Amino acid sequence: MRPGDITAAGAGLLSCLTCGLLSQPASHEEDANACPRCGRRLHVRKPHSLLRSWTFLVAAMVLYLPANLLPIMDTESLIMGSHSDTIMSGIVLLWKSGSWGIAIIVFIASIMVPMLKMLAMLVILVAVHQGVSTHCHDLARLYRILEIIGRWSMLDVFVVAILVTLVQLQLLAAITPAKGALAFGAVVVLTMLSTMSFDPRLIWDSAEHARRRPHG
Amino acid sequence: MRLHGPLIACRECDLLQRPTALAGHMVARCSRCSGVLYQPLDDDLDRPLAYTLAATILFVLANAFPIVGLEVQGQTTVATLFGTARTLYDENMRALGVLVFFTTIVVPALQLGAMLYLLVPLHAGRVPTLLPGAVRMLQAIRPWGMTEVFILGLLVSLVKLGAMARVQPGVGLWSFGALLFAIAAAVASFDARVIWAKYRPAPGGIDEAGRRHASSTP
Numbered sequence: 001m002r003p004g005d006i007t008a009a010g011a012g013l014l015s016c017l018t019c020g021l022l023s024q025p026a027s028h029e030e031d032a033n034a035c036p037r038c039g040r041r042l043h044v045r046k047p048h049s050l051l052r053s054w055t056f057l058v059a060a061m062v063l064y065l066p067a068n069l070l071p072i073m074d075t076e077s078l079i080m081g082s083h084s085d086t087i088m089s090g091i092v093l094l095w096k097s098g099s100w101g102i103a104i105i106v107f108i109a110s111i112m113v114p115m116l117k118m119l120a121m122l123v124i125l126v127a128v129h130q131g132v133s134t135h136c137h138d139l140a141r142l143y144r145i146l147e148i149i150g151r152w153s154m155l156d157v158f159v160v161a162i163l164v165t166l167v168q169l170q171l172l173a174a175i176t177p178a179k180g181a182l183a184f185g186a187v188v189v190l191t192m193l194s195t196m197s198f199d200p201r202l203i204w205d206s207a208e209h210a211r212r213r214p215h216g
Numbered sequence: 217m218r219l220h221g222p223l224i225a226c227r228e229c230d231l232l233q234r235p236t237a238l239a240g241h242m243v244a245r246c247s248r249c250s251g252v253l254y255q256p257l258d259d260d261l262d263r264p265l266a267y268t269l270a271a272t273i274l275f276v277l278a279n280a281f282p283i284v285g286l287e288v289q290g291q292t293t294v295a296t297l298f299g300t301a302r303t304l305y306d307e308n309m310r311a312l313g314v315l316v317f318f319t320t321i322v323v324p325a326l327q328l329g330a331m332l333y334l335l336v337p338l339h340a341g342r343v344p345t346l347l348p349g350a351v352r353m354l355q356a357i358r359p360w361g362m363t364e365v366f367i368l369g370l371l372v373s374l375v376k377l378g379a380m381a382r383v384q385p386g387v388g389l390w391s392f393g394a395l396l397f398a399i400a401a402a403v404a405s406f407d408a409r410v411i412w413a414k415y416r417p418a419p420g421g422i423d424e425a426g427r428r429h430a431s432s433t434p
Contacts, residue, residue: 008225008232015225018352019412020254022225022232037412038348094376102375105368140228140249151362154319158300158362158369159376161316165295165303166286166377173380177309185312192359204229204249 014042046199050125056194057121060187064114067187070180073160077173086180087111087156109155117191120146128202131210139203146195153188157181226251257409264405265335271398272328277391279321284370285384286377296388297321319362324399327361330354331406338414347415351408364396
């Protein structure tokens with residue numbers, strides 16, 4: 001057996017995700033091993049990775065509806081009257097007022113990224129459960145992208161925070177945050193937690209498993 | 217099973233591989249999943265320390281001064297970084313206020329604090345006592361620092377307000393913009409492997425730079 005053919009887990013070694021050290025497990029109990037160098041608790045794979053990832057993902061999907069349907073802020077203005085903005089209506093407003101570039105950025109960060117993130121996580125999780133054999137590279141790349149773009153969905157939460165703070169001029173207008181913003185913030189946090197809980201090594205484990213038992 | 221010689225495991229797919237020496241700006245990638253295995257070790261702590269010090273000064277400025285002001289009919293309101301989180305909290309959006317406070321102030325402050333805690337003594341040739349904990353914390357909180365997302369949010373807000381009022385950029389805004397680059401540079405130039413190499417030789421194992429230590433006892 002040569003390196004390049006076998007995983008650390010296959011060789012009975014534990015790999016530390018903090019400092020990169022490979023070590024022999026000192027104990028056979030699942031929770032009892034710590035990295036001999038940095039002290040991080042070691043596991044063969046992130047514990048309960050799939051269960052946690054699924055839980056956060058389903059919660060995010062449930063909240064995605066109120067996040068998009070409920071208003072994220074209410075505006076009261078002497079000149080323009082009062083109205084409520086959902087994420088989508090805010091984008092439409094930007095588009096109509098001629099700020100196309102900004103409208104597109106907000107659309108990507110607030111609508112597309114969360115939706116694609118949840119879909120991608122769903123695809124990865126289902127693939128791992130079913131035993132992927134061919135698309136490992138695509139799934140691994142997809143996961144890498146998820147890790148990077150997740151935070152950008154917070155954009156609209158920050159926009160609401162800044163607008164609410166600045167527009168407190170009682171005479172002219174007042175902006176207050178609404179329930180949708182809360183749901184939206186929760187969606188962003190939950191999708192990030194779902195991505196973090198997932199262990200990308202499971203993609204390759206699943207492929208290995210499928211390869212060894214092609215008819216199983 | 218015994219595998220001899222220096223080995224590393226890919227963080228993304230767990231495949232064991234033998235590290236080889238790298239030249240210049242090459243990056244070693246996993247032979248199976250193409251994830252980054254390691255980059256050349258840069259032993260120099262001057263650059264990360266300089267970026268971190270710059271980022272710390274900018275962070276203090278960005279927090280001390282208003283980021284932006286809004287002028288309508290002679291009345292001006294200003295927003296500070298803390299103020300935006302505080303307003304949400306006061307407007308009955310406590311969870312959201314805490315989230316904004318955490319991602320724009322607490323996490324960047326912890327990041328900079330931990331990096332200074334690590335880099336200042338290491339630069340002087342000493343090893344800080346809580347080194348492993350500090351590196352672990354840095355790794356854990358990294359995804360939650362959202363300075364650059366906040367800047368984009370600021371840009372979007374200013375465009376939205378541009379139609380109805382005059383926007384006055386504040387000292388905090390410029391500091392914040394510069395902070396964005398300083399934090400990115402500090403985090404990018406901060407190579408945790410250098411820290412581990414300076415911390416202590418890996419007992420009972422093979423380190424990520426591919427050195428197996430004599431003291432290893434399986």
